[in-house]
Amino acid sequence: MTLLPDNRWTRAVAPALLLHISIGTVYCWSVFKQLIADELQVSPGAIEWGFSLAIFFLGMSAAFLGPMVEKDLKKSALLATICFVTGFVGTGVSIAIHFVPGIFIFYGGVMGVGLGIGYLTPVKNLMLWFSKNKGLATGIAVAGFGLSKAIASPIMEYLIEGVGLVNMFYILGAVYAILMLAGFAIIKRPEGYVYTAPPKESRRGALLRKPLFWGIWIAFYLNITCGLALISQEKDILKDLLHQLPQYAKLSPNAFSIAIAGIIATVLAVDAIFNAVGRLGFAALSDHMKRRESSYKIIFVMSIAACALQLVTHSIDNALFWVVLAMLFLINAGYGGGFSTLPVLLEQHFGIKSVSTTHGLTLSAWAIAGLSGNQLASFVVTHASDQAHRYAAVIPVITVLYAVALLSIWLVSRVKPQVDAEKLL
Template sequence: MTLLPDNRWTRAVAPALLLHISIGTVYCWSVFKQLIADELHVSSGTIEWGFSLAIFFLGMSAAFLGPMVEKDIKKSALIATVCFVVGFAGTGASIALHFTPGVFIFYGVIMGIGLGIGYLTPVKNLMLWFSDNKGMATGIAVAGFGLAKAIASPVMEFLIEGVGLVNMFYVLAAVYTVMMLGGFLLIKRPSGYVYEKPSAEYRRGALLKKPLFWGIWIAFYLNITCGLALISQEKDILKDLLHQIPRYASMSSSEFSIAIAGIIGTILAVDALFNALGRVGFATLSDHLKRRESSYKIIFVMSIAVCVLQLLTNSIGNALLWAVLAMLFLINAGYGGGFSTLPVLLDQHFGIKAVSTTHGLTLSAWAIAGLSGNQLASFVVSHASDQAHRYAAVIPVITVLYAIALLSIWLVSRVKLPQTAVAKQ
């Protein structure tokens, strides 16, 4: 007899949130990256590789270990817990020892592997327990990953102030051990589920030969690349815009920084909210559409529209705050929605039996986009002809990329669905 009811909330939703809220704190990197750089006496650009490696190994571990997750979620949940916690605590130890490569090894490689396995582990389980609302279920879990930054950032700042940077890593490693072990103990497949090995056509080698897979991969990759390119420049775009407002234009640099700090902080907090709402909203919306690709079409059309709106206001020399905010908020929502809608889109085309394998393989796009998105933005900004508004130069570039993504997902939508997917509609 178990102490907890054996239902989809305790066996799917609760463990998914415990795992994803823990590993989602990877996005809190900006809270302490400069502190790590200062402690180790290296440049922030050098230490930034810790985060880049974490995202890269997230995608690569998901791509290669998807079949393991498919077969045994208990094993994958435990491995994710060990890798993530050891990586997080090891980062603190590396800082204490002033061992810079340790940050790359523990935060980047070991923790990154835990991220990839932990991200995949609860997804198929949610889809099995919520077979009638797969999009909503995956959206809730992935929203936990997106909200982790908003939850953990103030906690990290409080701990750094109270116990110091190194001890912050140790304290939170202990907290995440409890949370993720809780997820490991709770997670369970629905009663009656029997693992079936995917047929040969849905194994990695065969999937990589399918144009359909690459159409989805390209759309997913471009959505992340565009999102990261814009998100990485948000603060500077807002500073450029606010500096054009007469009230702030006459201020000195120090006065300006103080005056806008609260405004930008509030806007970035709302960004995080839109990201989480997009994760739940677009995935849930896909449950009510004839084809899951339609959610992606809406995301890309919406993103193109707000980018074009921003370009038009810039062209007349009258950048409007509401137009910039609409662009930032809605692109953040679409960025999050792209993650949460992906598993159910793959299920539609390749079936639930292989969804962890196909999902993991597609997440390799995240690994590559994690490296290319920020670099694309940096390259465009540094080569902009108008240095006074150089950050706005990113917008026309991502508009074109969103158009390519829309074309890619439109081609995917032209593919005839398998009979099993048609029967479910």
């Protein structure tokens, strides 16, 4: 007998949030990127690969270690904790000794592996505990990952100002160790669950030969690529737009930066809220639809409509502030919703026995999109024929990609689910 109630909130939701809120701080990179570069006396571009590698190793470790997560919940939770905390603290040590490659090794590689395992670990467990509301359950956990930046960023800034950059990594490393170890201690499968090996047709080699899998992979990849392409340019789009407004147009560069700092910070905070609401909302919505693909269709149609409104009104060039905000908020919501709806969509087609394997393999799309999304936007902006409207040039590109994603998920929806997931339990 334990002091902890043995229910889905204590054994699934609480540990999922403890793990995901901790590892979600990978997205706080922008808080300390410049400070790391200054401390190591290198350009910000020289260390940018630290974050890119973290996302790459997240996706690749999930792809390769999905079967381990499937088989041993406790082992995967512990391994995620060790890798994430070691990578986070190791980043601080690398800064302290001025070892630039350490940023890539620890923040990128070691922490990235912890991210991949930690991201996967609670998902199937939630789906098992919430058998009738799987989308809601995965939405809660993945919303925690999305909100982590909003929670951790001000804490990091406070610690950096109070104790310095290196000590911030040490202190928060200890905090995350406690949180993730608590998650490891309380996470548990439902009573009566017994692991059985997934069928051969749901193993990685077989999945990679299925057009159905690739249809889902392409839709997921394009949603991330489009989201990152816009999000990576968001600050610059807002600065460009605000500079066109009469109250800011005549300010000096320094005065302008000070005047708009609060506006941009507020927009980014609201972005995080829309991202989290999208993660929770679209996944929960899928619980009430006949097919999980319907949530993705709504995401893509919504994103295309938001982009089309910009193309019709030229809102970026004409400084139509609220139209631009609508586009940014809706695309952020769809970006988050794509992550949370993915596990239940995969479960619908391939069953819950192998959901950690299929989910992990599909997250390889995140690894590749993490590299391609930012680069796509940078390429379009740099090579725009009219540099005065360079940020607006990104919108037609992502509109076409969203249309391809919509076509891909429509084709997926034409395939009848081949597995009755409940019978596999």
